[in-house]
Amino acid sequence: xxxxxxxxxxxxxxxxxxxxxxxxxxxxxxxxxxxxxxxxxxxxxxxxxxxxxxxxxxxxxxxxxxxxxxxxxxxxxxxxxxxxxxxxxxxxxxxxxxxxxxxxxxxxxxxxxxxxxxxxxxxxxxxxxxxxxxxxxxxxxxxxxxxxxxxxxxxxxxxxxxxxxxxxxxxxxxxxxxxxxxxxxxxxxxxxxxxxxxxxxxxxxxxxxxxxxxxxxxxxxxxxxxxxxxxxxxxxxxxxxxxxxxxxxxxxxxxxxxxxxxxxxxxxxxxxxxxxxxxxxxxxxxxxxxxxxxxxxxxxxxxxxxxxxxxxxxxxxxxxxxxxxxxxxxxxxxxxxxxxxxxxxxxxxxxxxxxxxxxxxxxxxxxxxxxxxxxxxxxxxxxxxxxxxxxxxxxxxxxxx
Numbered sequence: 377x378x379x380x381x382x383x384x385x386x387x388x389x390x391x392x393x394x395x396x397x398x399x400x401x402x403x404x405x406x407x408x409x410x411x412x413x414x415x416x417x418x419x420x421x422x423x424x425x426x427x428x429x430x431x432x433x434x435x436x437x438x439x440x441x442x443x444x445x446x447x448x449x450x451x452x453x454x455x456x457x458x459x460x461x462x463x464x465x466x467x468x469x470x471x472x473x474x475x476x477x478x479x480x481x482x483x484x485x486x487x488x489x490x491x492x493x494x495x496x497x498x499x500x501x502x503x504x505x506x507x508x509x510x511x512x513x514x515x516x517x518x519x520x521x522x523x524x525x526x527x528x529x530x531x532x533x534x535x536x537x538x539x540x541x542x543x544x545x546x547x548x549x550x551x552x553x554x555x556x557x558x559x560x561x562x563x564x565x566x567x568x569x570x571x572x573x574x575x576x577x578x579x580x581x582x583x584x585x586x587x588x589x590x591x592x593x594x595x596x597x598x599x600x601x602x603x604x605x606x607x608x609x610x611x612x613x614x615x616x617x618x619x620x621x622x623x624x625x626x627x628x629x630x631x632x633x634x635x636x637x638x639x640x641x642x643x644x645x646x647x648x649x650x651x652x653x654x655x656x657x658x659x660x661x662x663x664x665x666x667x668x669x670x671x672x673x674x675x676x677x678x679x680x681x682x683x684x685x686x687x688x689x690x691x692x693x694x695x696x697x698x699x700x701x702x703x704x705x706x707x708x709x710x711x712x713x714x715x716x717x718x719x720x721x722x723x724x725x726x727x728x729x730x731x732x733x734x735x736x737x738x739x740x741x742x743x744x745x746x747x748x749x750x751x752x753x754x755x756x757x758x759x760x761x762x763x764x765x766x767x768x769x770x771x772x773x774x775x776x777x
Contacts, residue, residue, distance in 0.1 A: 382733040394433040404438025415446035415459040418466035441479040452595040464606040471610035481617040488620040502739035505695035512536035592629040604645040615653040615679040621661035655682035675716040682735035699760035734760035
């Protein structure tokens, strides 16, 4: 049994170089073809360009994160059929290049959301946080989304108004830019970084005005029933990422946030390749969710793991608290995953090596002098990697004894 230690790498422009990663014990790389637009076909030539760079450093491209699902597919638009066909071709091409694990998500418009990218923890480290009142201020009073107040409890709307009225114009601009552009642009090549970004974002939201969760589920069902047979035939595992945070925002439908959601997703195609990316932090962001329960329920469907922890400040806000410290029982998550790998080995399954990456990290030490994408500092992630690696070694030793 083995948990493969992987690292998210953003290509040749990443300030963390591949040659550095092998020094710190990384075995597999998690990356994407960031220059291609969602809906485009990933050609073998383009895949191999990145793959060869990785292999030259003695590493392997372990997981694609992400092969993005286009908005056209989520909207089931006239172009959806073409984009699904391109997706299937991309899966085949990845398989031909020896890459067989694909992480994706089905979140409309926004991939992930934080309201403060410079939250200072009690130890002086810098991390990220989400505050519902701040987000409501953005939604109701900056975006001025029609009927947005209906989506919040009255006390949240009232506090959001108070917060908005105290905000400077520069603070409003920074909040909007961080939510719409800064946290999205390095993972989504369709994000526009210009003076019109706010109006373009509002236009994107309007396309979902008439869509509810049931309709989004229908569109997902069309997609997954098309792509799973292709993935299965070519030996590719698909692992959907939970919504982040795991509850509806901006009036948009979301469908990957609860145990019932995952059960429904699996019911759309019972093939084992129709699986889950276990992101502990995303799942825990919904009050009432326990990532441990997700591992227990879906252990045989987990094909990729994101380990991170969060700490709730109150019922409306949380921050990313490091990898061992927080609201999640990371020890039990790791123990159950290793137990699952033992079970797979006994059953003769081939997928006994589970790729795992420490997700996000707090800025510490020299991270403050380095340029990095939000959530992806070098030293903070290295600290998390060391902590989780030690935890894995301890649990493995205990299981062996």
